[in-house]
Amino acid sequence: xxxxxxxxxxxxxxxxxxxxxxxxxxxxxxxxxxxxxxxxxxxxxxxxxxxxxxxxxxxxxxxxxxxxxxxxxxxxxxxxxxxxxxxxxxxxxxxxxxx
Numbered sequence: 273x274x275x276x277x278x279x280x281x282x283x284x285x286x287x288x289x290x291x292x293x294x295x296x297x298x299x300x301x302x303x304x305x306x307x308x309x310x311x312x313x314x315x316x317x318x319x320x321x322x323x324x325x326x327x328x329x330x331x332x333x334x335x336x337x338x339x340x341x342x343x344x345x346x347x348x349x350x351x352x353x354x355x356x357x358x359x360x361x362x363x364x365x366x367x368x369x370x371x
Contacts, residue, residue: 282360
């Protein structure tokens with residue numbers, strides 16, 4: 273809910289994220305990790321409307337490997353949803369959507 277007179281923030285439907293994967297099914301997001309060099313990372317494209325991942329890749333913690341994974345995800349997102357930067361594209365409740 274927004275306060276009177278404020279404009280609500282509109283986010284694109286799809287975004288790219290990364291998280292550390294632990295053996296027992298728990299995850300830590302990249303921004304929360306004090307030492308991202310110790311384990312394997314799961315990089316993904318998330319669908320905000322359906323609240324699930326639509327594409328993902330695994331990477332090592334090396335900076336070059338994380339960058340490679342991000343480039344792969346960005347390429348996939350560009351091919352699959354070319355208007356993903358349009359804040360109103362692909363949301364099911366937006367008039368004239370492209371989905």
